[in-house]
Amino acid sequence: MLHVGLLGAGRIGTVHAQAITSHPGSQLTAVSDVMSEAAQKLAAEHGATARPSAEIIADPLIDAVLIATSTDTHSDLIEAAIAAGKAVLCEKPVDLSLARARACQKAVAGSGHPVMIGFNRRFDPSFGALKAALDAGDIGRAELLSITSFDPAPPPVSYVKVSGGLFRDMMIHDFDMANFIMGDAPETVMAVGSSIVDPAIGAAGDVDTAVVTLTYADGRIAVIKNSRRAVYGYDQRVELLGSEGLLQAQNVPENTLVKSTTAGVTGAKPTYFFLERYMPAYRAEWAAFVAAVTDGTPVPVTLDDGVAALAMAEAATLSRQSGAAVRLADVM
Amino acid sequence: MLHVGLLGAGRIGTVHAQAITSHPGSQLTAVSDVMSEAAQKLAAEHGATARPSAEIIADPLIDAVLIATSTDTHSDLIEAAIAAGKAVLCEKPVDLSLARARACQKAVAGSGHPVMIGFNRRFDPSFGALKAALDAGDIGRAELLSITSFDPAPPPVSYVKVSGGLFRDMMIHDFDMANFIMGDAPETVMAVGSSIVDPAIGAAGDVDTAVVTLTYADGRIAVIKNSRRAVYGYDQRVELLGSEGLLQAQNVPENTLVKSTTAGVTGAKPTYFFLERYMPAYRAEWAAFVAAVTDGTPVPVTLDDGVAALAMAEAATLSRQSGAAVRLADVM
Amino acid sequence: MLHVGLLGAGRIGTVHAQAITSHPGSQLTAVSDVMSEAAQKLAAEHGATARPSAEIIADPLIDAVLIATSTDTHSDLIEAAIAAGKAVLCEKPVDLSLARARACQKAVAGSGHPVMIGFNRRFDPSFGALKAALDAGDIGRAELLSITSFDPAPPPVSYVKVSGGLFRDMMIHDFDMANFIMGDAPETVMAVGSSIVDPAIGAAGDVDTAVVTLTYADGRIAVIKNSRRAVYGYDQRVELLGSEGLLQAQNVPENTLVKSTTAGVTGAKPTYFFLERYMPAYRAEWAAFVAAVTDGTPVPVTLDDGVAALAMAEAATLSRQSGAAVRLADVM
Amino acid sequence: MLHVGLLGAGRIGTVHAQAITSHPGSQLTAVSDVMSEAAQKLAAEHGATARPSAEIIADPLIDAVLIATSTDTHSDLIEAAIAAGKAVLCEKPVDLSLARARACQKAVAGSGHPVMIGFNRRFDPSFGALKAALDAGDIGRAELLSITSFDPAPPPVSYVKVSGGLFRDMMIHDFDMANFIMGDAPETVMAVGSSIVDPAIGAAGDVDTAVVTLTYADGRIAVIKNSRRAVYGYDQRVELLGSEGLLQAQNVPENTLVKSTTAGVTGAKPTYFFLERYMPAYRAEWAAFVAAVTDGTPVPVTLDDGVAALAMAEAATLSRQSGAAVRLADVM
CATH class of the missing domain: 3.30.360.10 (Dihydrodipicolinate Reductase; domain 2)
Incomplete structure (x- = not known):
């Protein structure tokens, strides 16, 4: 069972929460959002708890984080989550700045922890x-x-x-x-x-x-x-x-x-x-991420794909x- | 929250179990089957308990039963469940015998408890x-x-x-x-x-x-x-x-x-x-049943429809x- | 070159006239109609002459007749044309009376002259x-x-x-x-x-x-x-x-x-x-008739088909x- | 009745010949081709005569010419035909040289004789x-x-x-x-x-x-x-x-x-x-040309369109x- 922290409880975060919950191999454990009410509401619907994102990333009981926050926070959160040893699925785009995205790419290279970019199509x-x-x-x-x-x-x-x-x-x-x-x-x-x-x-x-x-x-x-x-x-x-x-x-x-x-x-x-x-694509995307993380195989959409x-x-x-x-x- | 007992854990029972669980207004509480292993397996997957059908029908904490057993048991189970005050969704056909189906129709007429027939299409x-x-x-x-x-x-x-x-x-x-x-x-x-x-x-x-x-x-x-x-x-x-x-x-x-x-x-x-x-039709059928039972409105497919x-x-x-x-x- | 007499200059006769004229192997020679004006008009458009149907059937220079008259005349005209040694393409139905159609079938049986029924579809x-x-x-x-x-x-x-x-x-x-x-x-x-x-x-x-x-x-x-x-x-x-x-x-x-x-x-x-x-089907039908008559092969839709x-x-x-x-x- | 000379008896010329012949308001009178056999064959099929293109253009009994020759002759033939007072339908493109096409455009401007370009689509x-x-x-x-x-x-x-x-x-x-x-x-x-x-x-x-x-x-x-x-x-x-x-x-x-x-x-x-x-488009194109020439209205596809x-x-x-x-x- 993959324990998942969801960063971002907006429209797309809500979609992902459903995919996480309905997958037999994953469980939504924690939700964060800059709007704490939104995090609490979504967490309650899925039997999870609302917590700050830093705390979620630091929690050793959480295996993976799904980043669905605003684009300008993606690179920082990817780097922090990888540093904390999480598997990461991050919404597109990696960043609005190609330079920042490439810096992120360099920062996490060789970490051995999977980073997948959410090109759902x-x-x-x-x-x-x-x-x-x-x-x-x-x-x-x-x-x-x-x-x-x-x-x-x-x-x-x-x-x-x-x-x-x-x-x-x-x-x-x-x-x-x-x-x-x-x-x-x-x-x-x-x-x-x-x-x-x-x-x-x-x-x-x-x-x-x-x-x-x-x-x-x-x-x-x-x-x-x-x-x-x-x-x-x-x-x-x-x-x-x-x-x-x-x-x-x-x-x-x-x-x-x-x-x-x-x-x-x-x-x-x-x-x-x-x-x-x-x-259906969001569900299949999540299933592919879970499978890759669980099997230790490469994720099907990489950070390199996001930068490209x-x-x-x-x-x-x-x-x-x-x-x-x-x-x-x-x-x- | 509608507490539901599922009678029959075969192929179509499994389909209905999913619809019951994924509906926010209903919960699968108990499962029966003549093959007790099948009942136990399906119950376990949905956090329900496997029990004999008579016990399920008699349980006052169960609001509704979904009948997905073999056809020759439909009429008896409908009558028993209605007598016990349950709302009923029964798979088609009501019976292979028109006479038996009409007797069932007569037996439950005027009970005030809803009986819906599963014409999913x-x-x-x-x-x-x-x-x-x-x-x-x-x-x-x-x-x-x-x-x-x-x-x-x-x-x-x-x-x-x-x-x-x-x-x-x-x-x-x-x-x-x-x-x-x-x-x-x-x-x-x-x-x-x-x-x-x-x-x-x-x-x-x-x-x-x-x-x-x-x-x-x-x-x-x-x-x-x-x-x-x-x-x-x-x-x-x-x-x-x-x-x-x-x-x-x-x-x-x-x-x-x-x-x-x-x-x-x-x-x-x-x-x-x-x-x-x-x-999608099975899910919509279940949602229509839950809505009718909850609102006290007539079910959209009646026992009369089944007999016709x-x-x-x-x-x-x-x-x-x-x-x-x-x-x-x-x-x- | 097949010389063709067209019996009937109504709506469907006009369609057939076009098919006859545009086929490189056939030529519209004569047109008849109970409305002589209609026959003259259609004949003029195709460089043919308007003549009574009996005369057309009797003309040894005409190889084939296309019967597009009212249904009650079909059997008589088929019999007359076959007796005169013509190849015949007759519009459907053979007759409204099954008995009359079967009599016609008998009358022309063994003549050796092709009779095709116009099931254009x-x-x-x-x-x-x-x-x-x-x-x-x-x-x-x-x-x-x-x-x-x-x-x-x-x-x-x-x-x-x-x-x-x-x-x-x-x-x-x-x-x-x-x-x-x-x-x-x-x-x-x-x-x-x-x-x-x-x-x-x-x-x-x-x-x-x-x-x-x-x-x-x-x-x-x-x-x-x-x-x-x-x-x-x-x-x-x-x-x-x-x-x-x-x-x-x-x-x-x-x-x-x-x-x-x-x-x-x-x-x-x-x-x-x-x-x-x-x-397109009318043109292909005519081409099939011309081919069968020219090659001496059986027509693709027979009088038997019409009777059936x-x-x-x-x-x-x-x-x-x-x-x-x-x-x-x-x-x- | 528009009397038409066809210049070019190749594949596309053959298509145009059919359209000219099957139109009730036009008649194919003469055909030219650098391969005189091709011209004779096509002319014979349509009851026309094979003649050199210069002679066709010079013939006062011919009202319109359809130019379906090789592209490098288009501009010259358009100019000659317009000088001779013909209506012209010319296959695309006007020329391979934009400069030559523009010269042609200038040469025939104000002639009052219609030039249509064969953009059949x-x-x-x-x-x-x-x-x-x-x-x-x-x-x-x-x-x-x-x-x-x-x-x-x-x-x-x-x-x-x-x-x-x-x-x-x-x-x-x-x-x-x-x-x-x-x-x-x-x-x-x-x-x-x-x-x-x-x-x-x-x-x-x-x-x-x-x-x-x-x-x-x-x-x-x-x-x-x-x-x-x-x-x-x-x-x-x-x-x-x-x-x-x-x-x-x-x-x-x-x-x-x-x-x-x-x-x-x-x-x-x-x-x-x-x-x-x-x-069907070639037939409709020809019908549009005949209508414009007959009515004295502008052709629907102009030489300017060809140059553009x-x-x-x-x-x-x-x-x-x-x-x-x-x-x-x-x-x-």
Whole structure:
């Protein structure tokens, strides 16, 4: 039985708490949050106790911590938890600062304690099936990857201002998805972006619509499309052209009802947002972490993966400013 | 908090145990089974105790019992549990004997204690969305209903022999689905059936492939197709033509991956069998039962519903033998 | 070059005229119609001449006649054309009277001149692909066939009155489709039907909604659903369960546009009616006729096929009246 | 009746000949080709005469010429035909040289004789429905356009060498599609490309896989993906995200058969190549040209459109070489 401390009792912490509790091999022992009421409420729901994060990290009875706090605390908490000998699952991104993330990477290197980054989409059944089909040779060699990733509605501008920008906050998931599928980092990153959904986002210095093209040393190409608004729901699709075929992981509809009337043939919308779409993925992610920690095998998404995605976000940010391709090696 | 005794720790009992435990308003307190080891194992997994069913029914601290035992015990257990003042959720069918089911119906009438029959498919999100769309007037008035219901593989012949036959064992779900959607019992039942999947099923006196046509007093028609074998998985679809359109509740695929190669464009198979397809429905069914018991409102699927479906199975059995339509009134 | 006389210049005659003209191996030479203006207009459009049908049949320069006149003239015209040594393609049904059709069958038997019946749906690319997949063993042995066949809107009651009834006029196509796919005539026919779309159709003695179940000597079953009204368009689907899989020939949408909004995910309706859906089938039908006549090989849809479908319509009519299964042998 | 001379009797000329002949308002009068046998054969099939192109252009009885010759002759033939007072429909691209195309544009400006460029995809029913839905406001304001355009198999390297490169030869269709849908030229063009399908294409100085991103002055973005090889068939899709929804024009399958087996649920492949997919579009294109010429209204695809697409190909070629965005204004 893995005894787990959860740092952060916000929306995503609540999701993780459910995954921890419902897994037969793990138990939620302690919860912390800067809002002590939130920590107490979530702890009570799961038979855990609310405690300060420093105390949780110091507790020798706790085996693992799940970091779901605000991004600016991730690196510090990873370092502290690893120093205390815990296994760590940390939400993405590692940090908004690539330099700080790389310092963290160095600080924990060789500790022997597992650090996994919470790129939950790798555990989505359809994306997983796509990766498995590619690895099984179903479409030959990968050539051209397309990732469509649209949120249903833009976040408040107050959030945008502290988010690190669309590339670090939102597209970072897609950078990791590209790395997951392609099995390799790209050579160059080319980005365009604009604020067409909400001018206030542009006024805050960010974009809400963006396209990034990645090129690989062997000629493969990937393209990622992001929008902060798809009114019909969370649009999360991956499509991969290979030498012997095409793989497409489609959206998951809310149900399978189809209605045919004089107005056309209408099916259900995609599931509305990440909680609906990715709940099975969050559970599978946690199960993979528990399995790796328990078996002493490497975690499936490493701190290096987290740093790699962040470097791509950095390169995309620079490329959008310059209008030219940025070599990933130049930001690493 | 509803304290629940589970009678029957087999495959379907295990499913219900999960639903009971994961519901915040109910708690699995006791489990019985004729195989005491099975009861002990399931009880242990859920922090409950294994006890004989009579003791569970007699325990005043238990509020509700879920009957998931073999069919021939359903009526007796319903009567005993109601006599003891419990709320009851009983698996389908009420009984293999229509006469016994009607006696049970009479015995518990007016008790004031809720009896719900486990027609789980009413709680499937897609079938529920179909019913809601019909009720909302999306396709006008219902005219022609089609239900496709194929199992992935036939059961062992030993099971077939004690099952009461395809109409009572398998199509009974579809009879209830017809009643749920049409909101009314049919006037006549016409059935054909054959043993084409497995001659051993025919030798055992049953059919493995059947089509039943229902006619309603107002001219509506329904047709139900059953097969014991669809090698591609559990095929569960409902289609309703109305005066202003068509509704189709389609299968749920295992994932959303689509592969295009020289061999064609291939998607995932339907989920394999009822556990995979209907797990959300079992949870929603239990939630509906808890809500009704807690609120004192009528349960959404009554003992009368169970008897009505059984009468249709009886009529279908007779019609298949005679080759003529059977009036439902003549078997009720 | 096959010189063709077209008897009948109505809606379906016009369709056939286009198929004849656009085929490189046939030429429309003469057109007849009881409305001489219609014959002249259609003849002019195709560089043919308008002439009385008797004259066309007698003309030794004409190789083949296509009979697209009213149903009550079909048998007489088939007999006359065969007597004159023509190859014949005659629209369905052979006759409304099974007795008359069988007399015609006898009259032309052994003539050596080809008679083909215009069951155009056999030439639909999707239905053809279904049949080919079955014949190729893709789903093992056929077990349960379902045919859905809904018109977009009911015909005028004046037409219904002279149509011979839904079974002879509309479902006859589906009876032939069942024979085409199953490769065999059924043993029994069971029919239900009602007038729920338009009471005036019921007042005229016909039904507008019907379900017919066919059973085969070897245990196979087929079910056919007809409605005179599907407001979303012409609904023409065939579905076949076999021992190793399922085949479904779906509708053909007007285009492939899909629109996702807050209201759902909407695609185009099916093509509106038979001209839109089956134009490719009419061309393929004509090409098959020309090929058979030119090569001296048997036509792909025989007069026997026409009589067989008519006998099933007769049996369905009787079954609906009696409420019991009718053995096809008893009407043949 | 429009009398038409067809210049070029190759594969695409043959397609146009059919469209001309089957249109009730036009007649194929003369055909030319550098291979005189090809011209004679095609002319004979359509009751036309084979003549040299200069003679066709000079013939006062000919109203319109359709130019389907090799690309390097397009500009000269357009100029000659316009000088002779003909209406012109010319295959894409106008020229491989933007400078030559612009000279041609200047030469025929103000002639008053219509010149239409053969961007046939604008006349595809599904792409047309997408444009119509956008114009009808169905998804609000356009924001992010994606065009997927894959050929089934790469052309011979001998063709690649004279093709002008993927951007001018293949993606030019997609540049025009972007202009058609967005209703405006982009501000910048960013291109990446590689030779991953066939190294011989790379050795010939071209790419076989490419992604181009277009940005618009108002913040809209478009992305175009091209590959010379999609083994499953011609992959031609357009997807447009707007402020109130998403439009997707999908592929057209060869038929609607779906097969479900233990291997999955398999539908037909997309139609194999442009002749299969776009035959209806070629007919609609010709009908639009005839209508515009007959009515004296502007043609729906102008020489300016042809030059605009060519300029985008030029900019893409430059961007791929430099790795930076190219302003379209800088190549115009």
